[in-house]
Amino acid sequence: MQDPAATHVQLLSGLIEQVGAQRDERAFEQLFEHYAPLLRSYSLAREPGAHLVADELVQEVLVKVWNKAHLYDSAKANANTWIFTLARNCRIDYLRRNGRFAADIDADDLYAGLEDENSDPFEITQQRKAALQVQEGLRQLPNEQAQVLAKVYLEGKTQQEAALELNLPLGTVKSRVRLALQKLEILFRGRQP
Amino acid sequence: MIHYHPDTDRLMAFAAGTQPLSQAICVSAHLEHCAQCRQLLRRLNHVGSEMISSLPPARVPEQLKAKVMQKIRSGEAAVEQPISTTGSAPGHSPIVPRCLRKLVPGDIDKLRWKRLSPSIRSARLCSDVDGTQVELIRIKPGGKVARHNHTGEEVTLVLKGAFSDESGIYRAGDIIFRDQRDRLHRPIASQDSECICLTAVASPIQLTGWLGRIFNPLIRRSHYAH
Numbered sequence: 343m344q345d346p347a348a349t350h351v352q353l354l355s356g357l358i359e360q361v362g363a364q365r366d367e368r369a370f371e372q373l374f375e376h377y378a379p380l381l382r383s384y385s386l387a388r389e390p391g392a393h394l395v396a397d398e399l400v401q402e403v404l405v406k407v408w409n410k411a412h413l414y415d416s417a418k419a420n421a422n423t424w425i426f427t428l429a430r431n432c433r434i435d436y437l438r439r440n441g442r443f444a445a446d447i448d449a450d451d452l453y454a455g456l457e458d459e460n461s462d463p464f465e466i467t468q469q470r471k472a473a474l475q476v477q478e479g480l481r482q483l484p485n486e487q488a489q490v491l492a493k494v495y496l497e498g499k500t501q502q503e504a505a506l507e508l509n510l511p512l513g514t515v516k517s518r519v520r521l522a523l524q525k526l527e528i529l530f531r532g533r534q535p
Numbered sequence: 536m537i538h539y540h541p542d543t544d545r546l547m548a549f550a551a552g553t554q555p556l557s558q559a560i561c562v563s564a565h566l567e568h569c570a571q572c573r574q575l576l577r578r579l580n581h582v583g584s585e586m587i588s589s590l591p592p593a594r595v596p597e598q599l600k601a602k603v604m605q606k607i608r609s610g611e612a613a614v615e616q617p618i619s620t621t622g623s624a625p626g627h628s629p630i631v632p633r634c635l636r637k638l639v640p641g642d643i644d645k646l647r648w649k650r651l652s653p654s655i656r657s658a659r660l661c662s663d664v665d666g667t668q669v670e671l672i673r674i675k676p677g678g679k680v681a682r683h684n685h686t687g688e689e690v691t692l693v694l695k696g697a698f699s700d701e702s703g704i705y706r707a708g709d710i711i712f713r714d715q716r717d718r719l720h721r722p723i724a725s726q727d728s729e730c731i732c733l734t735a736v737a738s739p740i741q742l743t744g745w746l747g748r749i750f751n752p753l754i755r756r757s758h759y760a761h
């Protein structure tokens with residue numbers, strides 16, 4: 343028996359590939375149903391109450407899904423991770439347009455080619471396992487560790503900002519992040535900080 | 536062999552997209568050189584993706600789906616071509632990181648190089664909203680950078696050649712972060728070849744008082760000069 347969560351991700355990956363190969367609107371609508379509420383939630387995590395901004399992000403990311411689906415390769419990337427990178431890039435570009443970043447460089451320039459999983463089958467299997475470990479591990483993470491990860495990944499805060507908001511010393515935030523990454527087996531104990 | 540990497544906190548900020556652009560440019564350029572950090576980046580991306588997946592789904596307004604369907608049907612959405620991520624486009628200096636190709640479209644020799652000292656030239660690429668300057672720096676073989684303290688954070692990525700300072704020797708792909716805790720830092724390029732670096736300097740050396748007001752613009756320009 344396969345893990346139901348893994349099966350679900352595979353289903354979503356298959357839908358993206360269907361959109362890529364056949365411009366399949368049915369498959370695209372299913373992707374919309376699944377991802378639009380999560381993307382909206384992602385945007386609201388950073389700017390609570392900013393519903394128009396959230397709607398804008400949903401539209402932008404899903405239009406990107408349509409435009410880039412043919413470049414997606416399920417053998418190399420998990421559907422959720424692919425969508426996450428699109429959403430993060432849309433957020434960065436939104437902030438840049440609104441003056442947080444000044445130069446004429448967009449998020450796609452920064453990340454192009456860096457996140458593609460390489461085609462080595464061993465590495466692909468490793469990454470798949472890593473993704474499942476993260477999913478499993480997040481559920482078991484102590485609240486205080488999950489909270490700092492959410493500040494960074496969902497609310498888009500720096501560690502300094504997270505420390506201020508949580509009224510904690512920066513060192514405490516850093517050590518919580520470190521413990522969390524070790525539990526999720528992202529950081530091997532051997533790696534230098 | 537790369538010996539100096541961004542720490543995990545910085546890679547996580549890069550994965551989450553929370554870094555200032557100037558720093559993200561340098562980290563991106565490092566990742567292009569470093570398979571080990573790219574692998575860690577992919578793992579850090581899994582965290583972001585699983586965090587989004589575990590969010591409570593927000594209610595989506597009725598008309599949103601119709602809007603998106605209309606956009607993709609009207610052809611307003613244009614199917615994208617893959618961005619070339621291998622090799623370098625014709626006319627590009629191979630040492631220019633991919634993320635900077637828009638700002639350095641051709642040969643780096645065609646940039647506007649400013650002479651800072653007999654052995655150092657710099658070319659400004661862009662500045663971040665916080666005032667951080669992103670520049671390319673060329674140091675002649677054996678050239679010395681003026682001894683300086685840091686008032687803000689300074690990020691340096693070696694693109695070509697090598698340089699050394701009190702703490703080590705840095706080669707292509709190495710990334711170095713320095714701030715005010717690192718006192719008196721005096722880099723020297725290696726004797727055998729020119730050294731080209733990408734730098735992001737957060738805030739210029741500050742002087743106070745009337746003298747400072749007169750000289751600040753000069754000093755600002757010659758942060759790396761003798």
Ligand SMILES: [Zn+2]
Pocket residue numbers: 537539540541565569571572573
């Ligand atoms: Zn590295």
